[in-house]
Amino acid sequence: MPELPEVEVTRLSFADRIAGAKIIALQMGKPLRWPLGCETSQLVGHTVLQVRRRGKYLLLDTTGGLLLIHLGMSGSLGFGGELPPLGKHDHFEMQTTAGSLRLHDPRRFGAVVHAPTESDAVARKLLGRLGVEPLTDAFDALVFHRALQRRQAAIKQVLLAGDIVVGVGNIYASEALFMAGIRPTVRAARLSKPRAAKLHAAIRAVLAQALAKGGSTLKDFSNAKGESGYFQLDAMVYDRAGLPCKVCAAPIRTLRQGQRATFFCAKCQKP
DNA sequence: AGATGTCCCTGGAAGC
DNA sequence: TGCTTCCAGGGACATC
Numbered sequence: 001m002p003e004l005p006e007v008e009v010t011r012l013s014f015a016d017r018i019a020g021a022k023i024i025a026l027q028m029g030k031p032l033r034w035p036l037g038c039e040t041s042q043l044v045g046h047t048v049l050q051v052r053r054r055g056k057y058l059l060l061d062t063t064g065g066l067l068l069i070h071l072g073m074s075g076s077l078g079f080g081g082e083l084p085p086l087g088k089h090d091h092f093e094m095q096t097t098a099g100s101l102r103l104h105d106p107r108r109f110g111a112v113v114h115a116p117t118e119s120d121a122v123a124r125k126l127l128g129r130l131g132v133e134p135l136t137d138a139f140d141a142l143v144f145h146r147a148l149q150r151r152q153a154a155i156k157q158v159l160l161a162g163d164i165v166v167g168v169g170n171i172y173a174s175e176a177l178f179m180a181g182i183r184p185t186v187r188a189a190r191l192s193k194p195r196a197a198k199l200h201a202a203i204r205a206v207l208a209q210a211l212a213k214g215g216s217t218l219k220d221f222s223n224a225k226g227e228s229g230y231f232q233l234d235a236m237v238y239d240r241a242g243l244p245c246k247v248c249a250a251p252i253r254t255l256r257q258g259q260r261a262t263f264f265c266a267k268c269q270k271p
Numbered sequence: 272a273g274a275t276g277t278c279c280c281t282g283g284a285a286g287c
Numbered sequence: 288t289g290c291t292t293c294c295a296g297g298g299a300c301a302t303c
Contacts, residue, residue: 002297033279033298056297073296074281089281107280109297125299153274162298170296258275260296 004167005210014079015051021098029091055166072109145196156184
């Protein structure tokens with residue numbers, strides 16, 4: 001389940017190699033979440049300029065427009081000169097002079113969407129409501145606290161919504177809240193300035209740590225070189241229901257928020 | 272506007 | 288053993 005660290009690790013694993021390459025062919029497999037939005041032939045002959053990331057979206061700038069790639073929850077990208085034949089879950093492939101970029105996505109929550117430019121309506125619809133990047137200076141503790149004060153929903157769900165800060169998915173939301181000692185059910189607006197600052201730091205720490213370690217493999221993540229991350233052993237609460245808290249040994253508890261599993265330690269995390 | 276629920280999809284695990 | 292059911296999750300969308 002790719003969250004920000006996994007998407008960034010994926011980007012780093014092929015961005016340099018694909019930059020400057022010319023697009024030779026484009027193929028789509030089964031439909032993904034949204035249609036590509038242009039003819040596959042439209043990009044042939046164009047050049048890939050660079051690969052950026054915004055939230056969990058990868059942005060491929062090409063001379064023929066922007067390609068937005070989202071890995072959904074089961075997607076992974078492969079990039080290389082000699083990939084195996086297309087499998088039943090390979091739903092997008094772009095052949096370039098530097099190698100082929102391929103999206104493998106069994107559950108097809110992922111997407112590849114073309115937009116003429118970033119300011120085009122299609123791109124704005126996907127990127128327009130995204131919050132700040134957590135690993136940049138734009139993510140400021142005081143601004144974060146002020147934004148939280150306007151929200152009455154549970155802090156976990158506010159983090160997942162992605163309109164205040166991007167890239168915090170279900171796993172890292174639970175992990176960051178544990179690190180900050182905050183119960184996931186606390187209303188965002190009720191967090192004091194110090195607690196918001198603690199959460200701000202925790203989000204950065206958790207994401208930076210996962211990024212440094214090459215992304216999480218809690219399910220089956222691998223980067224575009226086929227290498228997997230190894231963060232799963234570091235999870236303090238995620239997927240540890242009933243197991244002893246690594247800090248205080250109290251059993252980790254689980255609940256559902258917005259149809260999603262949340263894990264927390266009732267002793268370490270205060271309401 | 273913000274909060275909440277629903278839906279998309281498939282493979283693996285759990286239940287009968 | 289073989290069926291059915293449940294669950295995982297990002298995020299757009301609909302509905303209050």
